[in-house]
Amino acid sequence: MTTDFLTDLGAIEDAQALPIETIQHRARTIRRHRRARGVGVVGAVAATLVLGIGALPGHPTSGPDGFVGVAQAEGPDRCNEGGGDGALPRDQWSRTPDAARLAAVISSPDLPSLRTAALTQSTADCAQVAPVAVLYSTAPSLRAITIWADVPNPYEGQEGIVDLQVRGTSGRLLTLSDGERVLSWSEGNERWYAEASGLDDKQLTATLNALSFERGHVAAPTVPRAWNTAEVPVPDESLTTRTWSVTYGQGDERIGLQVVLASHSPVEVASRAASYTTLTTVNGHVAAYTSNGQLWWNADGLGYVLNGAGGIERLTELAAAVEHVALDNTQIATAGMTDDEDTGR
């Protein structure tokens, strides 16, 4: 036998490609997801929604056409457009806003040497909005609610939405297959919207009914005793977001760290997938670990995401070893700039 025999394998019997629209549609979804990751929902929450939780076993694709976050009611198309400008050349780092503040590495002897370091920039078409409240409870098990005001209901039109009484009016409730609930209602000439996980309809409406809101924030005395209020950062109004990224190792050993300006509480993750989320702390700051290997926390106005193998214990150890460094740090200077993440490696 000669190897010529194997060249028969190169015969392509069906030369038809899938419709180009299929590829274009998927590409648009990928762009939206990556913008969400870069923009930090801005940083953290939308990124988890579409990249993290979306990849969790059993979790459904959320929302119509890949919902990536909550936008202003008057915003264009729920912020579905916009895109990344890609990695910024190193010679631009020193004059890029926030770059010096974001630059960080993981100083741990358990990691291989720094493989890549990059500063990327992305621009959204409209600003994401911060929630008015993020509530969570860890007993008897983790449950969380995130509430926004003056936003559209990104799920309207989906099959399975039912009417539900909440806060003295008729709300619109959709229960996703993993038990996450999205609830929208009108109040004070605004559309309110809540996402909740880890609790049933009765618990959700009872909690929402108890709350009072003052000047865009939940009135602390009205939060039921069983619930904690998570700190919600004030998001940057800029439509441009910079993300600092470093990676260590490759393949299943890969560890990645991203740093952005904090704009959302990591606890929001739990309001979308409580059963896949474990709350912990990193240097005293509340952090959320999701079972697909991502750890989210905020500190000193910055939002951090650490991802990789090893579970919550290893990631929290590595998170504690995150250190900010100068942009001309020798480790960074000798690291590559291209991560193979684009290729899924």
Added chain:
Amino acid sequence: MRRHDPPALEFEGWYRREFPRVRQAMTMATGDAGLGEEAAAEAFALALVHWGRVSGMDSPGGWVYATALNQVRRSWRRTALEQRHQARTRQAPVPPPEPPDTALWRAVAQLSPRARTAIALRYVADLPEAEVAAAMNVSRGTVATTLSRARKHLAALLEPAMNGDRP
């Protein structure tokens, strides 16, 4: 045109030329026509997202094969691919083309996943060994060894057919 889309004809022409071969190579590598098609589709969608960079590469084809392979490398991605494939085929119920039912394809299906992948990239995708190595994220020597062993294995499997013993 959306502001990040490449010139439509440039990507589209490349996509139409290359997709069937990438799909067939991924079908061989995964042993599953649906997964193979979905991995190929995901890789081309990523190529479109990064077209400005990918189109300037020496081997955009090598990049798309590496990307498609990485989509199926991890079990959770495989699950995601299966879910996306099922969702898409529910919307447009056109099954992916079945792989050729030949003695050679049946023999290749008996190889290990790594050997199948190497054979698929070398002979279906027609990539040189260096690009096979890059796409599989292994050394060139590993590719040469894998291909050599696979060829011997295939020769043994196909010997009856080669001698006319197979019906």
